[in-house]
Amino acid sequence: MSEMEQMYREVILDHYKSPRGHGLIENADAQAEGQNPLCGDEVTISVKFAADGETIESIGFEGRGCAISQAATSMLTELVVGRKASEVAVLPKEELLEEIGIPLTPIRLKCAILGLGVLKVALHKAKGTPLPQEWQGMGDDLSFA
Amino acid sequence: MQASSYARDVAVTPATKLDAQKLRADFAVFEELFNGKPVAYLDSASSTQKPRQVLDAMREFYEHSYANVHRGVYTLAERATAGYEGAREKVRAYINAPSNREVIFTRSATEAINLIAYSWGLDNLGPGDVVVITELEHHANFVPWQFVAKKTGAEFAHIPIDDYGELQLDALDEIAKRGNVKVVANNLVSNTLGTINPVEKLAAWAHEQGAIMVVDAAQAAPHRHIDVQALGCDFLAFSSHKLCGPSGVGALWGKRELLEEMQPFNLGGEMIRSVALERTSWNELPYKFEAGTPAIAEAYGFGVALDYVSEIGLEAIEAHEHELVVQAMDALLEIPGVRVFGPPADRRTGIVSFELENVHPHDVAQILNWEGVAVRAGHHCTQPLMTRLGVAATTRASFYLYTVPEDIDRLIAGLHKVKDTFGA
Numbered sequence: 201m202s203e204m205e206q207m208y209r210e211v212i213l214d215h216y217k218s219p220r221g222h223g224l225i226e227n228a229d230a231q232a233e234g235q236n237p238l239c240g241d242e243v244t245i246s247v248k249f250a251a252d253g254e255t256i257e258s259i260g261f262e263g264r265g266c267a268i269s270q271a272a273t274s275m276l277t278e279l280v281v282g283r284k285a286s287e288v289a290v291l292p293k294e295e296l297l298e299e300i301g302i303p304l305t306p307i308r309l310k311c312a313i314l315g316l317g318v319l320k321v322a323l324h325k326a327k328g329t330p331l332p333q334e335w336q337g338m339g340d341d342l343s344f345a
Numbered sequence: 346m347q348a349s350s351y352a353r354d355v356a357v358t359p360a361t362k363l364d365a366q367k368l369r370a371d372f373a374v375f376e377e378l379f380n381g382k383p384v385a386y387l388d389s390a391s392s393t394q395k396p397r398q399v400l401d402a403m404r405e406f407y408e409h410s411y412a413n414v415h416r417g418v419y420t421l422a423e424r425a426t427a428g429y430e431g432a433r434e435k436v437r438a439y440i441n442a443p444s445n446r447e448v449i450f451t452r453s454a455t456e457a458i459n460l461i462a463y464s465w466g467l468d469n470l471g472p473g474d475v476v477v478i479t480e481l482e483h484h485a486n487f488v489p490w491q492f493v494a495k496k497t498g499a500e501f502a503h504i505p506i507d508d509y510g511e512l513q514l515d516a517l518d519e520i521a522k523r524g525n526v527k528v529v530a531n532n533l534v535s536n537t538l539g540t541i542n543p544v545e546k547l548a549a550w551a552h553e554q555g556a557i558m559v560v561d562a563a564q565a566a567p568h569r570h571i572d573v574q575a576l577g578c579d580f581l582a583f584s585s586h587k588l589c590g591p592s593g594v595g596a597l598w599g600k601r602e603l604l605e606e607m608q609p610f611n612l613g614g615e616m617i618r619s620v621a622l623e624r625t626s627w628n629e630l631p632y633k634f635e636a637g638t639p640a641i642a643e644a645y646g647f648g649v650a651l652d653y654v655s656e657i658g659l660e661a662i663e664a665h666e667h668e669l670v671v672q673a674m675d676a677l678l679e680i681p682g683v684r685v686f687g688p689p690a691d692r693r694t695g696i697v698s699f700e701l702e703n704v705h706p707h708d709v710a711q712i713l714n715w716e717g718v719a720v721r722a723g724h725h726c727t728q729p730l731m732t733r734l735g736v737a738a739t740t741r742a743s744f745y746l747y748t749v750p751e752d753i754d755r756l757i758a759g760l761h762k763v764k765d766t767f768g769a
Contacts, residue, residue, distance in 0.1 A: 270705075
């Protein structure tokens with residue numbers, strides 16, 4: 201299989217074209233959005249917790265971006281349902297990358313882990329779980345709103 | 346269309362033609378194979394490849410003429426200073442500036458614009474003033490002004506574009522009503538769309554308002570003849586690395602009266618006249634704005650690159666790029682699902698941004714890379730423009746004097762491969 205066929209293997213294109221967990225949840229318990237400034241990928245993720253207020257009962261996302269970023273976020277939704285917020289907050293990226301199962305250059309790696317970062321930000325906002333290092337100390341807002 | 350292609354042929358004067366195939370021999374990179382194929386380098390708007398003439402001259406300079414500038418009295422220091430100041434004269438001539446003293450070497454076009462925003466903007470802007478930029482600015486000519494406007498309490502207004510990526514100048518009257526327009530900042534050529542902007546008109550309007558006109562010429566200077574006096578602007582910035590020169594050096598031209606009134610941007614050595622414990626006085630222009638040891642050999646290489654480009658001829662480069670743009674736009678528009686952004690070919694330089702329906706530009710660029718085709722995918726540091734176009738990113742192919750029609754053929758073939766992969 202060529203490098204190209206490997207990166208755009210069937211499962212990636214399938215998740216990209218028919219994303220799982222697509223669409224935001226109304227009255228979500230946690231929500232966050234994020235961008236990958238390198239290529240303009242965007243992902244918003246919303247989470248609903250189970251009655252224990254800790255277990256992820258459902259998760260939904262919306263976004264636009266490259267096949268890798270959107271397929272990886274789709275796979276992520278399948279990976280985290282039923283798991284506790286505290287556990288997902290420290291979920292190593294390798295677990296997601298194993299799921300994606302293709303070799304990634306450093307730039308494409310950022311695409312692949314965008315959704316995971318955004319999910320951790322959402323959990324941080326709702327539960328105060330630790331923020332991933334690359335999301336700490338984001339610059340001051342320059343918006344003129 | 347038969348008629349327009351005929352008209353194109355007669356519009357190009359054969360005497361101004363360049364031989365891209367021959368020029369490629371100056372660039373070692375075209376001898377190398379990537380994924381088994383020579384590179385079809387279609388990212389020159391981002392940065393150009395470097396010819397041997399520039400690289401050899403820099404090596405020669407380092408080996409035989411290198412020392413710090415403006416200090417030593419020994420021969421090497423004299424040679425280095427002569428090389429560095431000679432480059433300044435080449436920059437002056439290239440943009441037809443009235444005086445060498447108005448040409449400042451910076452690290453990049455970005456730093457040049459930051460210099461104006463900080464040194465002029467912080468002291469001259471305040472509440473009630475308006476800073477005007479456009480919807481298609483590169484972030485380098487957008488964010489510094491947004492920052493300085495916010496810091497000084499000035500308003501930040503933008504000139505919108507139409508669906509072809511051309512500035513809507515009828516918005517100017519409304520903008521003028523928002524306060525005292527003090528700065529108008531615009532790129533001469535859009536880095537994303539290639540649009541050639543009506544900077545002369547904007548400069549005239551700016552001066553009617555009592556504003557300064559700042560021109561980002563980073564995308565224009567490598568491709569078109571620049572004359573700061575004809576443009577009627579107050580400041581103009583461009584960089585070396587986009588016109589076959591080394592990275593790490595750029596130039597700012599500014600009107601002497603303005604530069605003389607401004608405070609220095611960086612403080613330290615070289616930029617002072619005298620220093621005492623109580624006070625320091627500034628050096629004369631341009632050294633007031635060149636604190637620290639500059640990029641000496643890079644500035645020298647910048648000058649050699651200006652010679653290289655000038656010798657080929659900007660008219661010839663412009664005509665060559667126009668032919669490539671016509672070829673690329675015609676071929677792209679024949680691919681179902683491709684949308685090309687920006688103005689028609691005769692209103693742009695050698696830049697084509699497009700999208701392929703249902704495939705993200707990053708995926709397009711990735712697959713093209715395996716075909717040995719190098720394009721840029723992303724927002725091209727123009728996020729407000731991306732918002733206006735309603736896309737997160739585009740794929741951009743950009744051309745220069747060494748681009749050949751076969752490069753574009755390979756781009757088109759690669760796009761068909763992208764479509765096959767994605768079933769788009």
